Amino acid sequence: MTQYVALIADALSPGARAVLTRDGAVEVRQVDGTDRTALLAALADADAVLVRSATRIDAEALASAPRLRAVARAGVGLDNVDVAAATAAGVLVANAPASNVVSAAEHAVALLLALARHVPQAHAALKEGRWERGAYSGVELAGKTLGVLGLGRIGSLVARRLAAFDMEVIAYDPYASQAHARTLGVRLTDVDELLSRSQFLTVHLPLTEQTRGLIGFDALQRVRPDLRLVNAARGGIVDEAALYAALKEGRVAGAALDVYAHEPCTDSPLFGLDNVIGTPHLGASTPEAQDRAGTQAAESVLLALAGLPVPDAVNAPQGVPVPTV
Numbered sequence: 154m155t156q157y158v159a160l161i162a163d164a165l166s167p168g169a170r171a172v173l174t175r176d177g178a179v180e181v182r183q184v185d186g187t188d189r190t191a192l193l194a195a196l197a198d199a200d201a202v203l204v205r206s207a208t209r210i211d212a213e214a215l216a217s218a219p220r221l222r223a224v225a226r227a228g229v230g231l232d233n234v235d236v237a238a239a240t241a242a243g244v245l246v247a248n249a250p251a252s253n254v255v256s257a258a259e260h261a262v263a264l265l266l267a268l269a270r271h272v273p274q275a276h277a278a279l280k281e282g283r284w285e286r287g288a289y290s291g292v293e294l295a296g297k298t299l300g301v302l303g304l305g306r307i308g309s310l311v312a313r314r315l316a317a318f319d320m321e322v323i324a325y326d327p328y329a330s331q332a333h334a335r336t337l338g339v340r341l342t343d344v345d346e347l348l349s350r351s352q353f354l355t356v357h358l359p360l361t362e363q364t365r366g367l368i369g370f371d372a373l374q375r376v377r378p379d380l381r382l383v384n385a386a387r388g389g390i391v392d393e394a395a396l397y398a399a400l401k402e403g404r405v406a407g408a409a410l411d412v413y414a415h416e417p418c419t420d421s422p423l424f425g426l427d428n429v430i431g432t433p434h435l436g437a438s439t440p441e442a443q444d445r446a447g448t449q450a451a452e453s454v455l456l457a458l459a460g461l462p463v464p465d466a467v468n469a470p471q472g473v474p475v476p477t478v
């Protein structure tokens with residue numbers, strides 16, 4: 154006999170459903186969370202909702218969910234969940250912070266290498282029947298300076314991988330310790346040095362009110378003209394209009410983007426520039442990452458519904474049980 158309804162609002166791995174239904178207490182329902190009307194209707198009976206990055210759980214969604222006890226994010230970024238509104242409503246929010254970091258880091262490295270060597274452009278030309286060896290000469294990574302903006306989980310994995318390419322790695326992160334940076338072979342700098350010295354710059358920040366637009370017109374005035382920028386974190390951190398202007402005016406050499414201010418994004422003016430490559434938010438899109446993200450999110454939901462402490466809860470003090478449902 155099921156007691157609770159868990160709503161899966163984005164495409165999650167089959168492992169999530171298997172965990173949720175393990176003890177027979179949870180009925181799983183599926184909804185397309187990007188269909189706002191359907192989402193709000195489905196939330197009316199939900200005790201928990203599981204999302205990736207496409208579904209917005211904001212104040213309106215929370216107000217439509219009188220029974221809701223938990224929001225579980227199968228991934229890292231929580232910018233699509235209004236954590237403050239959830240907390241005020243007594244709804245526990247949990248993410249799966251370590252689930253997809255290796256996939257995201259590997260994708261950032263893949264984008265950086267593809268950008269340096271024009272892999273997507275050369276591939277497209279070849280498939281169209283053009284053998285254009287002269288058009289796609291690239292640059293080496295060895296000996297170049299890599300700037301890492303945000304030396305957290307993903308930034309650290311990227312730094313370690315690219316140090317192995319003999320890059321000099323510098324990073325800006327006011328919350329990172331010197332000891333941590335040293336273990337990675339990274340030197341911590343201030344923003345000025347990061348911007349003015351980096352030949353490659355990779356962004357690994359959360360999207361917050363402090364980081365929104367951080368790489369904007371001002372920052373892009375202070376970079377080298379041979380800078381190649383990678384953003385596989387969140388779209389709003391890099392101001393797309395400022396980046397477009399900098400690329401167009403030759404103040405930046407190239408950009409590789411996995412994330413966009415508004416997603417899905419298929420018609421950005423940036424896509425018209427030859428020195429921009431992009432992927433449609435694929436950083437976490439591996440079966441390994443999705444399996445971990447889905448099952449961890451589902452485990453958090455079971456703990457929350459049982460009134461037990463949820464290790465990855467972002468709005469409950471560790472060790473303090475959430476209210477029993």
Ligand SMILES: NC(=O)c1ccc[n+]([C@@H]2O[C@H](COP(=O)([O-])OP(=O)(O)OC[C@H]3O[C@@H](n4cnc5c(N)ncnc54)[C@H](O)[C@@H]3O)[C@@H](O)[C@H]2O)c1
Nearest residue numbers: 229230257303304305306307326328358359385386436437
């Ligand atoms: N493309 C994808 O599919 C994908 C996958 C996973 C995560 N992400 C994004 O990557 C982000 C980073 O993930 P993570 O696991 O490394 O997070 P994290 O919390 O481990 O690291 C973020 C780091 O940013 C630093 N930071 C915060 N504000 C800063 C500021 N103003 N200036 C400089 N540094 C600042 C923090 O100190 C922290 O070390 C996530 O928030 C998410 O938005 C994207």
Ligand SMILES: O=C(O)CC[C@@H](O)C(=O)O
Nearest residue numbers: 205206228229230437438
């Ligand atoms: O769910 C996804 O595929 C994206 C996840 C990623 O952006 C994250 O923040 O974890």
